[in-house]
Amino acid sequence: MPSDPPGESPELPDELARLPHGRHGLPPEFVERNQRQRLLASLVRALADSGYNAATITGIAEGAGVTTRTFYKYFDSVEACYLSAFDTGAELLGERLVEAWATEEDWPARVRSALAAALDFFAGAPELASLLLTEPFVAGPDVAARYRAELARLVPYLREGRVLSPEGPSFPETTERGLIGSLASRIGRKVTAGEAAELPSLLADLTQFTLTPYLGVQAAKKAAAKRSR
Amino acid sequence: MERSTTPLTGIKPGGHQLRGEVVVQHQRRRILDATVELVAESGYRALTVGAIIKRAGVAKLKFYELFSSKADAFLAALDEAIDGVGERVSAACEAAGDSLPERLDAGLGAALGFCAERPELTRAVVLEAPALGPEAAGRGEAAVAAFAPLFEGKIGPRRTRRPPPGWEEGVLDGLYWLLYEAVLSGRPKRLGKLRPAMVEFALLPLLGPGATASA
Numbered sequence: 001m002p003s004d005p006p007g008e009s010p011e012l013p014d015e016l017a018r019l020p021h022g023r024h025g026l027p028p029e030f031v032e033r034n035q036r037q038r039l040l041a042s043l044v045r046a047l048a049d050s051g052y053n054a055a056t057i058t059g060i061a062e063g064a065g066v067t068t069r070t071f072y073k074y075f076d077s078v079e080a081c082y083l084s085a086f087d088t089g090a091e092l093l094g095e096r097l098v099e100a101w102a103t104e105e106d107w108p109a110r111v112r113s114a115l116a117a118a119l120d121f122f123a124g125a126p127e128l129a130s131l132l133l134t135e136p137f138v139a140g141p142d143v144a145a146r147y148r149a150e151l152a153r154l155v156p157y158l159r160e161g162r163v164l165s166p167e168g169p170s171f172p173e174t175t176e177r178g179l180i181g182s183l184a185s186r187i188g189r190k191v192t193a194g195e196a197a198e199l200p201s202l203l204a205d206l207t208q209f210t211l212t213p214y215l216g217v218q219a220a221k222k223a224a225a226k227r228s229r
Numbered sequence: 230m231e232r233s234t235t236p237l238t239g240i241k242p243g244g245h246q247l248r249g250e251v252v253v254q255h256q257r258r259r260i261l262d263a264t265v266e267l268v269a270e271s272g273y274r275a276l277t278v279g280a281i282i283k284r285a286g287v288a289k290l291k292f293y294e295l296f297s298s299k300a301d302a303f304l305a306a307l308d309e310a311i312d313g314v315g316e317r318v319s320a321a322c323e324a325a326g327d328s329l330p331e332r333l334d335a336g337l338g339a340a341l342g343f344c345a346e347r348p349e350l351t352r353a354v355v356l357e358a359p360a361l362g363p364e365a366a367g368r369g370e371a372a373v374a375a376f377a378p379l380f381e382g383k384i385g386p387r388r389t390r391r392p393p394p395g396w397e398e399g400v401l402d403g404l405y406w407l408l409y410e411a412v413l414s415g416r417p418k419r420l421g422k423l424r425p426a427m428v429e430f431a432l433l434p435l436l437g438p439g440a441t442a443s444a
Contacts, residue, residue: 051362053274137359140272144413172426174407175433181406182399209399213433217393
């Protein structure tokens with residue numbers, strides 16, 4: 001997704017002035033700056049307040065302090081606006097994951113580190129967590145397909161672990177997709193239950209679950225408990 | 230629609246009561262089937278009560294005697310699907326005995342068989358139930374319970390290792406995701422091929438190298 005050039009000023013500075021500031025937990029990509037980002041931020045709030053089904057163009061525009069006409073300048077539907085927010089959020093998360101992955105050298109430690117980063121990310125921005133993890137299913141198959149494609153991008157990282165198991169080469173093709181889908185579902189359920197803040201406490205269990213097929217129960221448990229550097 | 234029906238039963242005055250119940254059951258069936266078809270075709274959000282009654286060939290009044298809303302009708306279809314798959318899984322697992330791999334194989338085979346026989350129901354439930362949002366509260370637990378018999382077996386005499394914490398939940402989530410992906414792909418034939426991969430996915434954490442070494 002092309003990012004907005006810095007300094008691209010909204011045409012309606014008086015509306016910008018009325019913008020609510022510093023929404024808790026939302027990364028800067030979702031905070032004001034320009035009309036487009038304000039619309040995305042407004043969408044995220046609307047989803048958090050009443051879910052995808054209740055989101056309307058009028059509501060999103062109002063929340064961003066712009067007219068529906070302005071909305072249509074950037075997006076032609078709620079779904080388009082949603083997808084843009086989804087992509088922005090997924091990109092942010094992806095950056096954090098890659099960063100966390102690179103801080104470690106051993107594969108098990110890398111998995112743990114990336115999982116820790118994901119859990120912290122979602123715990124710090126529950127609204128974004130539900131946008132990324134639960135709303136895609138509400139929004140329908142087209143959006144779910146995008147979610148599925150994002151998860152698939154993580155597969156190669158996990159697949160690296162196959163070399164650590166003698167049976168690795170014969171694991172079913174679907175193994176990594178199943179593991180990643182499972183992690184996302186479990187995290188999503190916590191978020192839906194309003195327990196996003198507790199996500200970091202799942203780190204050891206989720207790491208162990210992910211590593212076990214590759215390392216076996218005991219070694220996975222050890223690797224999951226290891227503190228990162 | 231019949232002209233002189235009573236509002237409550239839709240049956241002509243003087244009609245036999247048993248027959249009345251049969252007719253109501255039949256109408257209910259038609260409404261549920263129509264709901265599933267429509268949801269599979271164009272999604273839950275696009276569903277309207279008007280479309281349901283048109284497809285089912287029942288009067289609006291009759292619909293509202295049996296269901297309070299489109300969500301109510303879709304939820305009833307969802308509950309029926311969960312019950313249906315649960316019965317199949319439970320029967321297959323029971324017949325398979327108490328070996329975990331065999332229970333998984335039989336139970337997952339039964340679940341996938343159910344999905345393959347009813348592609349529309351599967352599509353509607355798997356892809357569109359989440360659109361119900363909070364209205365579908367409790368169905369997640371019911372679905373988990375429907376698959377519980379899968380995990381009620383023993384790993385085998387030599388492998389008495391206890392599964393890692395959260396194993397069942399994690400495995401079920403993973404299995405459901407694989408099913409979701411296959412349904413999303415719109416190629417129902419994929420479902421049949423999933424069975425061995427699913428069984429192995431469930432067993433990997435238990436039969437991995439560590440398990441064999443220290444069992």
